[in-house]
Amino acid sequence: MFWLVERTVCLMPSSRRIAFVALVIAAIVGAIIDVSVYAVAVASLLGGTSVAGFDSLAFANHLAAVVAALAVLSVVARTFGAKRVMVPAFSLLLASGITALIAGGLYAIGKTLFTISNQTVIDNGGNVPGSAALELNSLLSGVMGSGYDLAPVPVVLAIGALLVCGAAGLRREVHRNRPMPS
Numbered sequence: 025m026f027w028l029v030e031r032t033v034c035l036m037p038s039s040r041r042i043a044f045v046a047l048v049i050a051a052i053v054g055a056i057i058d059v060s061v062y063a064v065a066v067a068s069l070l071g072g073t074s075v076a077g078f079d080s081l082a083f084a085n086h087l088a089a090v091v092a093a094l095a096v097l098s099v100v101a102r103t104f105g106a107k108r109v110m111v112p113a114f115s116l117l118l119a120s121g122i123t124a125l126i127a128g129g130l131y132a133i134g135k136t137l138f139t140i141s142n143q144t145v146i147d148n149g150g151n152v153p154g155s156a157a158l159e160l161n162s163l164l165s166g167v168m169g170s171g172y173d174l175a176p177v178p179v180v181l182a183i184g185a186l187l188v189c190g191a192a193g194l195r196r197e198v199h200r201n202r203p204m205p206s
Contacts, residue, residue, distance in 0.1 A: 040101060047098035054091040058084055073162040081166060085173035092123075092177045096184030100191050109192035113185045120181035127174035134168025 061084040068077030096116065103112050141161045 044098060044101040047094060047101055051091060051094035051098055054094055058087045058091050061087060073159045078166055081170060082173060085170055088174060089176040089180055092180045096180060099184060100187045103188045104191045104195055109188050113188040116181050116185035116188060120178040123181060124178035127171045127178060130167055131171025134164050134171055138164040138168050
């Protein structure tokens with residue numbers, strides 16, 4: 025794998041190489057931060073509902089869209105000089121579909137179970153702070169909110185697939201309209 029990255033970077037002109045490497049490093053750092061924030065959210069929510077846990081979860085979900093955008097930009101920067109674009113474009117579309125299923129599933133599960141849980145809380149008068157029914161209701165609301173917060177990620181990845189194809193088309197036009205040396 026490192027051979028492929030080294031070959032890709034070495035074949036690029038220096039300005040694109042710098043942009044590609046900077047975007048890849050930014051995406052990696054963003055992903056590490058995002059995973060760390062998810063770990064903090066999980067650790068906070070393991071003991072039950074907490075404002076800090078839900079805030080960390082919301083921040084991590086929003087940061088996931090930023091990481092996806094950085095990854096897409098690095099793929100676009102790398103693809104601009106590549107001869108083949110279908111594999112990166114298809115990979116982005118596949119990742120978009122998978123993340124759309126995950127986000128949609130989280131939202132649907134959370135919404136369905138939250139509605140049932142909310143009715144149970146209302147029927148049983150479970151509005152007592154710290155009650156199990158109210159905590160379950162809160163956690164299900166978090167699941168539904170996570171699905172909603174993650175919705176931009178598949179959109180960013182799908183737009184990235186279009187950008188990859190657009191970058192390839194732009195590259196072809198630039199090479200086609202280049203003046204011939206005399």
